[in-house]
Structures are given as structure tokens and as C-alpha cells.
Amino acid sequence: MKSEIKTYTRPQIKLLLIFDHGVLILGAAFMILPVLMLLQMTTMPDLFNMKTGPSLAIGDQLDDNFRKAMFEADGFSGANTGVRMLWNSMILGLGFAAGKIVLGMMAAYAIVYFRMRFATFAFWIIFTTLLLPLEVRILPSYEIVQHLGMLNTYQGLIIPLIASATATFFFRQYFRSIPEELIEAARIDGAGPFKFFVDILVPLSQTMIAAMFIIMFVYGWNQYLWPTMITTDEDMFTLVRGIKQITQSLEGTSLPEYGRANMLALVAILPPVLIVIFFQSWFVKGLTESDK
Amino acid sequence: MAQVTLSEITKVYPNGFTAVHPASFDIPDGEFVVLVGPSGCGKSTMLRMIAGLEDISQGDLNIGTRQVNNVDPADRDIAMVFQNYALYPHMSVRKNIGYGLKNRKIDKDEIDRKVREASTMLNLDDYLDRKPSQLSGGQRQRVAMGRAIVRDPALFLFDEPLSNLDAKLRTQMRIEIKALQRRLGVTAVYVTHDQVEAMTMADRIIVMNEGRIEQIGTPVDVYNTPETTFVASFMGAPPMNLMAGNIAGGKLRVGEEPIAYDNLPHSGDVTIGIRPEDIVPDERGDITIDVTLVEELGAHRLLHGTIAGQDISIHVDKDNMINTGALRVSLKPNAVSLFDAITGKRLT
Amino acid sequence: MKRAAFTNRWLPILLLVPQISIIGIFFYWPAIHALRSSFYLQDPFGFSETFVGFSNYASLFNSPAYGRAAIFTVCFTLLVTILSLGIALLLAVKADKVVRGAKTYRTLLMWVYAVAPPVAGVMGLILFNQSWGPIADLFKSLGWDFALGVHYYDTAFAMVLISVWKQIPVNFIFFLSGLQSIPKSVREAAMIDNRSTAGRFWDVTFPLLAPTGFFLLITNITYSLFDTFGIIDTVVKGEPGNNPMTLVYKVYVDGFRGNDLGGSSAQSVVLMVLVLAMTVFQFRLVERRIHYT
Structure with a gap:
């Protein structure tokens, strides 16, 4: 039985490669975006977060939030810093x-x-x-x-x-x-x-x-x-x-x-x-x- | 250095399988004994019983004058070289060789001196600080030897130490091991499935099959006068020709073909054994063989054919340009071994 | 056991004592206790108990709430397993193929393994927040009035998505290592025999990955049943109400918050039987598991 011989052109090969990378980049983004979102919110004032939620803005509250998170407690005893x-x-x-x-x-x-x-x-x-x-x-x-x-x-x-x-x-x-x-x-x-x-x-x-x-x-x-x-x-x-x-x-x-x-x-x-x-x-x- | 005596040594596994049937033999001081046989014949089990890695079910084992049946391997005054070398992968060559001495509470300078001595003997001086993974197969083999040598044991045990090396290195190490054993004069038991190793290295060969000793003897004895058909077919490459024959009226025949042997004391069916190199092409010979295939081996040629419907091979020199077809041959004197057709035991 | 094992009599026992005693106290005792409690009815204050035979089990199987949880658990497990295995396989195949950036992709796709389930739940709470959660917003713009914690199916959807996200890395790691252990010569032989990439995948690669797949199937079912606890607890904010919940979560809710010790124990026992059955099934599979070596 004779089958036709298929040859790939250079652009075709390139397209396949781009597709592979596209899938991987999409996957990587799916994994990492939620965490970047958490990070973004820690830079914003709480009032802003409460009103608009996650956004693309980068604020200046990172230090302050870090201090609050690590050294201040919100419980009754104040022990859970x-x-x-x-x-x-x-x-x-x-x-x-x-x-x-x-x-x-x-x-x-x-x-x-x-x-x-x-x-x-x-x-x-x-x-x-x-x-x-x-x-x-x-x-x-x-x-x-x-x-x-x-x-x-x-x-x-x-x-x-x-x-x-x-x-x-x-x-x-x-x-x-x-x-x-x-x-x-x-x-x-x-x-x-x-x-x-x-x-x-x-x-x-x-x-x-x-x-x-x-x-x-x-x-x-x-x-x-x-x-x-x-x-x-x-x-x-x-x-x-x-x-x-x-x-x-x-x-x-x-x-x-x-x-x-x-x-x-x-x-x-x-x-x-x-x-x-x-x-x-x-x-x-x-x-x-x-x-x- | 010591003599080793085994009397009625037996190994029976808990599931009832008898790996080694009662076996007895002595190894005189300084002798190099090779245990040879196909895989599963019990040779390794025998060696491991001598080493103390396997319990002895029955019988007595003496190393020197001491009965060692229940002595810990570490206290039997032996050293062993394993098939896969069993080097400690995380220790340097120096530590590998010295580990046994360290456990014996020998002081550091003494260990150092002995390790040096061994490494010089084995050409390992440049590798003392390397890990086993950085060494070639042959070098690992030498380290394993070094580990055995430094202990000054009464007995060397080798468990197929060359089977992981390539053919060329194997030939070289064969000579090295034998020379080393000669020089140190230590009694050695060597296990292999390779009959060439057995022939070239041994002072005495012990051929085993299915847990039983088939024959004990010098390489020449074992080769020329095999005690059983198993030994005949196992030792030698190509193996001895074994054919069904018959003796009637003192005359030996294969099928209708008479073999030039007269006045035999036996009669009835026998198995005839003839070494391929003991058959000589001879125009005046009275045996005819039908040659069907010629194998070129460089230094020799191997002719395969049939005699009265049974396979036979003949070993001839390289310049003997025989082709396929009918060939007349004769036998060298004393070429024929006769075995009992049923038990396979040698008759004469 | 090794052939040349040591023969000391007391040393191995001494070595085993710590492990066995911990297991005895914190595994067998509670397991037997659960088994026993499942046949008793405790009064709310824990002062007395009465033997009631199988009645805890009977009321369990007659309870509509339990039935709902069971059905949800089955659907949830199926969805999480199929989705996370499928996505991970796709990513692993691609990651195995590309040369450039292979290591970076590998790292980016597996680090989530180390994220604690409840933290994944927190991310979910933000992503699906009713007033401004990005995913909730997306759905609203498509005309789906998404309300986490209010609509049963919306909450279920969020739970599945978060659980899949958290489980992709493990599957990815196993699939990738399975792919990489396929000998190069086999792939090259396949390249000569079959022109089509997809054909090669289904005829050669996929069957060779089957052992890994079987193993992961069981791992994923176990994960969906047990390890998603933190995600579910966070998403429902500890107040299950009308929200979907898995059988494992129900054991906790009924026993710890509802103080129904007998009922909760009966649920534990049912789960134990379930897991045992699954393990037996797994062993039988593993026994028959085809080794292509």
C-alpha cells in the first residue's frame, strides 16, 4: 500500500512549537495567578480591598501589612502573632x-x-x-x-x-x-x-x-x-x-x-x-x- | 592460611528444597579450588555456607583445626569478593579497603600501612581517595580484591567475581587473581559458571550439578576423563560429542557405523563420548561423517555433521580446507570415553 | 528480609517498640473505639451510653442528608479526579516535549504541591467573592448569577475548581516522571513506525503510562475524599448550612459540632470499609498491573 509522504514546512513546525509553549504558559499562569493576586492585595489599603477587591494596582501598604501580620494578634489573648x-x-x-x-x-x-x-x-x-x-x-x-x-x-x-x-x-x-x-x-x-x-x-x-x-x-x-x-x-x-x-x-x-x-x-x-x-x-x- | 575440610555438608531450605546434597571434600593449604556448574547447581550456596552467610543444615565445616559451623562470618578468618563487588558506595577506596580492619580495632597507622601495601600491589595508589562510582569496572574489581587482601585471611572466597567485566578485562583479571593468590599463598575457593575460568585458574576443579558433586579433579583429569556425561558436556567448548552407541561381541557401533574399538569388556547400550579435537580427517580412516556446516573460528575450523543420524562436530586446524560433504576420519588413541546409557556414569 | 539477616533476638523488637506503641495508642485504639461507639447511643452530656446495635447505621442510611452528601461525594470525586488527571497529563506531555525552558515550566507547574489546602480555599474565597471576585465577575458578565455559599451548585463548582488546582502538581510530577522513564529507543522505534504524533501517543506512550495512571487514579480518589477537607471547610467558612459537603466533612460536622457521637462513629466505620475496599481493589490491580520490563 502506498501512502502519501507528508513533509512539514518550517513555519508549520514553528507553529506547533508555539502551540506547545502556549499550553504550558497557560498552565503556569493558572497555577501562579491566584498567588500573585494575594500578593497584590497585601500592598493595598484594606478599605480599597473591601470596595474593589483584587486589581492591577500596586500600593504601598506591604510593610504595614507585614508588620500587622507578623507582630500583631487579633485574638483575645493577643498570643497568635x-x-x-x-x-x-x-x-x-x-x-x-x-x-x-x-x-x-x-x-x-x-x-x-x-x-x-x-x-x-x-x-x-x-x-x-x-x-x-x-x-x-x-x-x-x-x-x-x-x-x-x-x-x-x-x-x-x-x-x-x-x-x-x-x-x-x-x-x-x-x-x-x-x-x-x-x-x-x-x-x-x-x-x-x-x-x-x-x-x-x-x-x-x-x-x-x-x-x-x-x-x-x-x-x-x-x-x-x-x-x-x-x-x-x-x-x-x-x-x-x-x-x-x-x-x-x-x-x-x-x-x-x-x-x-x-x-x-x-x-x-x-x-x-x-x-x-x-x-x-x-x-x-x-x-x-x-x-x- | 589453612586447610579447609567439608564433611557431609548439606543445605536444606525451610521449604524442603535440598540445594546441596551431602558433600565432602578437603582443600589443602594454599590450593586454588574452583566450584563450577550451571546456575542453580548449588555452587554459590556451598560458598556461602563456607562464608557463614548461609546456615549449614547438616555436616561439619572446618577451617584450619577449628570447627566453624556456628561461627560468625566476621570471625571465620575469611575474605570474600562478590560478583557485584559490594563496595560501600559512600566510602572512598581507602575506607572501603580499611573498613574491615577498623572494625577489628586495629590502630590507624597499621591500617594505613596495610591499605597502602595492598593498593600498591593492585595499582590503586592513584585512586585511594575516589568513590567507587568514579572507578571503572576493572578498578572496582581490584578494590574488592584489596578489601580481601588487607585482612590477611586464612581463606579467600570468590563469588563469580569476573562475570560483570567485559571479555578482554576478564582474561586479564583471571591471570592477575591467580598470580596474586600464588604470591600470597592463601587457600582459595572460587565459584564460577564459566568452564574456561575453571580450567585456567584451578589447581583442582569441583564440578557440581543439581546440588551434587559430579567430579573432583585437576583440570586435565576433568577434561580428559570426565566421570559423567554431565561433566563431559559441561567442560570444554565445543563440548564433547555424546552419541548413543551399542557394544555387541566386543565391538562398538554408532548405528550401523563401527567405531574402531575392539575387545571391550562391556556389552549393550552405552553413551559414547569423543572430544571434537580427537577426531582426525584421514582418507584411510574407516568412519564416515556427513559434514553439513563449517564454522570458521580463525585459529581453527569447526565441522558440524552427522554420523548415523546423530550430531557430531570435529575440530580441525585453520589450514585444513575441508568442505561440506562426506568425510572419512579416524580417532586418536584413547579418544573414546564410554558412559552407562542410563546413569551417565563413566564405564572405564 | 535479607538472606544474611542479623539474628539478634531483642534488638529488632526494641527497634519496633516506638512505632508499634504509637500506632497502638493513636491508631488501633481510636479505630476500635470508633467501631464500638457506632453501636452505642450516647446522651448529649456523655455521661451514659446504651447499646443500640445497628440502629446508628440504619438511621444513617435512611437519612436524606447523608444520601445527599454521599451523592455529592461521588460526583465531586469523579470530577476532581478526571479534571486534574486530564489537565496534568496534557501539561506533562507538553513539558516533556519542549526543550527550551523545560526546567522552568516544571518548577512553575509543581510548586503548588506545597500550598496548604485551606490557603487554596482562601484564594477561592477571594476569586469567587460575591461583590468583586474576578471569577464571579466573569460569570456575571456571562449572565450567570454566581453566588458562592448561597447557590448549592455554585459552591460545588468553586470546591471542584480549587481542588483541581491543588491536585494538578502531584499528577503532573508523576506523569512527567512516567514519561521520562519511557526508554528513548522505544520512542525512536515508534517514530519510525508511526508518522502521526497523536497516533504515537495513543498507541505507545499512553499504554506505557497506564501503570502510573492506575496508581494516580487511587491517589486522586483518596485525595478527593480526605485531603480536600481544608478546602471545603474554608469555602463554607465552617458553616455548612445548605452547602454541599463530602462524607468526611460530615463525620466532622456531625461528631464535633453536632455531638452525635454514635452517628459520626457509624459514618467513620462506613468510610473505613470504603477505604479498605478500595485498597483491596488497588492491590488486586497492582498485582495484575502490567510491567513492561
Whole structure:
């Protein structure tokens, strides 16, 4: 069968290229415009925002709004300043990531590198937790934390969130992919379980640990429902938890403080976004390798 | 340096599979023994039992005068070179080589001296501060050797150490490893599936198949007088010709074709084994072969044909310009091996 | 387990204790508690409870509000999953194709991964603001009297759009990495065999992306069910009223604000069963998942 031979002219090829870039630029704009809008509103006086909403004008209120957002509180106690919430968010993000990784690595090490009688049982006990997110057992979890007197504490905020096996599963997969011969060589070289872990496994997993840390930090930082329930003291609010307070305050008042509110929203997304952008390759690796 | 004794060593996996049937042999001090066989024949399991990486189900293993069945790998006074080298990717060459010594609480200067000594021996002096990922395959191989050497072990274990290298490098490393072992005089057990490696490196070869030892002997023994049809077909490239034959009245035949061997003590069906290079084109020979294909190998030519309907190949010199068609041949003296047609065991 | 695993007896147990005890206290205890509570009726002050068997479940399945939430959840999940997967796939294919600026596009399209859902909700509140929200204005100029929080379908529309926006980056990252893991030789062979770009995509690229797609399908369903909580809570400003809500949000509203512990627990259990069923389905898919290697 003979088919006609198609040749492209130069302008045609160029047109195709422009189309591809057009799609991508449109996509990028769709992602970024809402945030630019938040930023624009933080430069304008609140009265202007209340009347006209987002616009193309750039005002001079950025400094003032930043000061209000970071150092002034709107709650009853005056404790929920931006700085305080930023601090709490940091503790939640770092504590959650560190806890997840330390516990996850320990458990994965036990499961992969030891001959154990109840290995399969331990595996299932741990991995069943992958099935049920915190959201479906939120009320009983709250009751237990309340029962243990851990409301409005960092432990109460962090530990229940750690009760899932994502990091353990990730490290288990990774450890299994490490060549068998490495532990054999190490055993012949006289390394015991502790030495093998410290001298070989941990240094070998550096990239994986970094990738996990980024993913877990972002996950912890962005927690909303759990902090909303567990923290009622304003000095325990995280930035993301504080958003609820902010949106509610926009409702009631005669002059809603859009500048302040948007500034806090920006501060809430900035640290995780920067981390994801700067450590992009680690982050992507960690994310895409977790499904194997 | 030490003698290694295995008596009735057996490996049975928890699922009931017997990977190694009871095996016994001695390795005298300083000998280079090669375990050879197809994949899954149990040779690696055997090596790993000697290393202590695999439990021994039954039997006794002695290294030197010590029974080591339940001794930790680190305390067996052995060193092992792995197929994929198993270098620690995050450590420099220097640290890789010295790690075993460090764990032995040897002092720093001593470690340094030993690492230097080994690296000089292996031409690695310029690479001591590199990471394994910055080295070529051959260099990684040398680092793995270095790691084994510095420990001054009583026994070297090699698990197919050359299979990840290209053909040329493999030939070179073969010679290097053997020379090194000679120089250090350390007992060595070497596992490979490559019969050429086995032939060229071994003082003694142990041929394994399906978890059983088929034959133990010097390379020459194993090649010339294979104990079983498996050994005959596994060792040598091209392999030994194996044909169904029959002995009646002391005369050996393949089909109707008589093979020039008389007065044999056996009778009935046998398997006949003849090495391709033991068949000589000879106008006055009384065996006729129908040559169907000629393979040029450069230094040699390989003739493929049939005799009484059975495949046969003949190895001739490069200047022997034979073409396809009928060919008369004769056999060199003592060329024929006879095997039991059913059990495959050697008859004479 | 590795072949040459360590044989210490107590060390692995010691290593497992922290994880298992945390899971025991904060996972199994609450899960079992929820299961138990779903069979009891609590008095409003929490002083006493009565065993009522399956009556919490019965009233749940007879409740029109629950039915509405269930239907909304299904539609919401379908829309969010299909839209965010479709858009992300398109963007990934284009990002994989262009040479110039590839890294910049990649960064611009994935950073939203790190934005917290409620912050995305705040942006939505502004974009859809009744008096001056840019998107609401756009719709009004087209003759659609858009009113967030007032009209059921308008609120639903905003929730879907914001949720899609937030989910595109994850899908994009996975699709792009899936595309990039297709061997160059396979693409080149396809270029010789098939002239048409679209034909090549459907015959070669798309089937090779199928494993990634299956995985993302489950991820997106889970996301739509659970991780959109922050978006929904922000958009309805914590006052659901007549607004649409998902099943997960209803667990929270009924239990935490309505103090209906038994009913909320029954809802939790239903969700747990749902997730379990989905996971079993996923495992079976993964088992049959075609590996082209």
C-alpha cells in the first residue's frame, strides 16, 4: 500500500512549537495567578480591598501589612502573632518529619534486616495503618488525646499524626532495593547490627532521608484538621490553623483586614514552597519512588 | 592460611528444597579450588555456607583445626569478593579497603600501612581517595580484591567475581587473581559458571550439578576423563560429542557405523563420548561423517555433521580446507570415553 | 528480609517498640473505639451510653442528608479526579516535549504541591467573592448569577475548581516522571513506525503510562475524599448550612459540632470499609498491573 509522504514546512513546525509553549504558559499562569493576586492585595489599603477587591494596582501598604501580620494578634489573648504561628508551624513540620523518619527507619531496619519470629505480624500491624487516614478516626483520636491530657501541647499535635506507616513503608522499599551483598560484605568485615546501621545504611540512605524529610515537612506543615481540633489556645496555633481564624474574622468585622489575612496566607505557603522549589530533584525522587 | 575440610555438608531450605546434597571434600593449604556448574547447581550456596552467610543444615565445616559451623562470618578468618563487588558506595577506596580492619580495632597507622601495601600491589595508589562510582569496572574489581587482601585471611572466597567485566578485562583479571593468590599463598575457593575460568585458574576443579558433586579433579583429569556425561558436556567448548552407541561381541557401533574399538569388556547400550579435537580427517580412516556446516573460528575450523543420524562436530586446524560433504576420519588413541546409557556414569 | 539477616533476638523488637506503641495508642485504639461507639447511643452530656446495635447505621442510611452528601461525594470525586488527571497529563506531555525552558515550566507547574489546602480555599474565597471576585465577575458578565455559599451548585463548582488546582502538581510530577522513564529507543522505534504524533501517543506512550495512571487514579480518589477537607471547610467558612459537603466533612460536622457521637462513629466505620475496599481493589490491580520490563 502506498501512502502519501507528508513533509512539514518550517513555519508549520514553528507553529506547533508555539502551540506547545502556549499550553504550558497557560498552565503556569493558572497555577501562579491566584498567588500573585494575594500578593497584590497585601500592598493595598484594606478599605480599597473591601470596595474593589483584587486589581492591577500596586500600593504601598506591604510593610504595614507585614508588620500587622507578623507582630500583631487579633485574638483575645493577643498570643497568635504571625511570628508565634510561624514558630509553631516550624515545630510541627520539623517535629513531624523527624519523628516520622526516625521511627520509620528503625522499624524498617528491624523488618528488613533481622530474622524475626513475628516479622510478618509486625509488618501487617504497621502497614494496616496505611489504609485508614486520620480523618476517618478523628473523633476517637481526639478523645484519646484529651484523655491523655495532651490538648494544646506539641506532643498532642505531633505524635498522633506520626501514627501511620508511610515513612516505614518507604524505607522498607528502599532497604529492600539495596544489594544483598552489601550486608554480607559488612558482616564479613565484622560490622554488627549497630555498626552496619550507622556506618553503612544511614550514609547510604542520605538522599532518601532528605527526600522523605521534605515530603514529611510539607505534609506536617500543611496539617489543618488535626491542629484545628487539638489546639484551642491561641499561642499554640500554627499558620495553617490560623487561616480558619482569619477567614472567620473577615466575615464579622466592618472593615475586613484583607492585607493582613493575605499576608499570613502567603507566609503560610512560603517556607514549604521554597523548600519544594530548591530541593526539587530530591523531592520529586522521594515522591515518585514511594509508589514502587 | 589453612586447610579447609567439608564433611557431609548439606543445605536444606525451610521449604524442603535440598540445594546441596551431602558433600565432602578437603582443600589443602594454599590450593586454588574452583566450584563450577550451571546456575542453580548449588555452587554459590556451598560458598556461602563456607562464608557463614548461609546456615549449614547438616555436616561439619572446618577451617584450619577449628570447627566453624556456628561461627560468625566476621570471625571465620575469611575474605570474600562478590560478583557485584559490594563496595560501600559512600566510602572512598581507602575506607572501603580499611573498613574491615577498623572494625577489628586495629590502630590507624597499621591500617594505613596495610591499605597502602595492598593498593600498591593492585595499582590503586592513584585512586585511594575516589568513590567507587568514579572507578571503572576493572578498578572496582581490584578494590574488592584489596578489601580481601588487607585482612590477611586464612581463606579467600570468590563469588563469580569476573562475570560483570567485559571479555578482554576478564582474561586479564583471571591471570592477575591467580598470580596474586600464588604470591600470597592463601587457600582459595572460587565459584564460577564459566568452564574456561575453571580450567585456567584451578589447581583442582569441583564440578557440581543439581546440588551434587559430579567430579573432583585437576583440570586435565576433568577434561580428559570426565566421570559423567554431565561433566563431559559441561567442560570444554565445543563440548564433547555424546552419541548413543551399542557394544555387541566386543565391538562398538554408532548405528550401523563401527567405531574402531575392539575387545571391550562391556556389552549393550552405552553413551559414547569423543572430544571434537580427537577426531582426525584421514582418507584411510574407516568412519564416515556427513559434514553439513563449517564454522570458521580463525585459529581453527569447526565441522558440524552427522554420523548415523546423530550430531557430531570435529575440530580441525585453520589450514585444513575441508568442505561440506562426506568425510572419512579416524580417532586418536584413547579418544573414546564410554558412559552407562542410563546413569551417565563413566564405564572405564 | 535479607538472606544474611542479623539474628539478634531483642534488638529488632526494641527497634519496633516506638512505632508499634504509637500506632497502638493513636491508631488501633481510636479505630476500635470508633467501631464500638457506632453501636452505642450516647446522651448529649456523655455521661451514659446504651447499646443500640445497628440502629446508628440504619438511621444513617435512611437519612436524606447523608444520601445527599454521599451523592455529592461521588460526583465531586469523579470530577476532581478526571479534571486534574486530564489537565496534568496534557501539561506533562507538553513539558516533556519542549526543550527550551523545560526546567522552568516544571518548577512553575509543581510548586503548588506545597500550598496548604485551606490557603487554596482562601484564594477561592477571594476569586469567587460575591461583590468583586474576578471569577464571579466573569460569570456575571456571562449572565450567570454566581453566588458562592448561597447557590448549592455554585459552591460545588468553586470546591471542584480549587481542588483541581491543588491536585494538578502531584499528577503532573508523576506523569512527567512516567514519561521520562519511557526508554528513548522505544520512542525512536515508534517514530519510525508511526508518522502521526497523536497516533504515537495513543498507541505507545499512553499504554506505557497506564501503570502510573492506575496508581494516580487511587491517589486522586483518596485525595478527593480526605485531603480536600481544608478546602471545603474554608469555602463554607465552617458553616455548612445548605452547602454541599463530602462524607468526611460530615463525620466532622456531625461528631464535633453536632455531638452525635454514635452517628459520626457509624459514618467513620462506613468510610473505613470504603477505604479498605478500595485498597483491596488497588492491590488486586497492582498485582495484575502490567510491567513492561
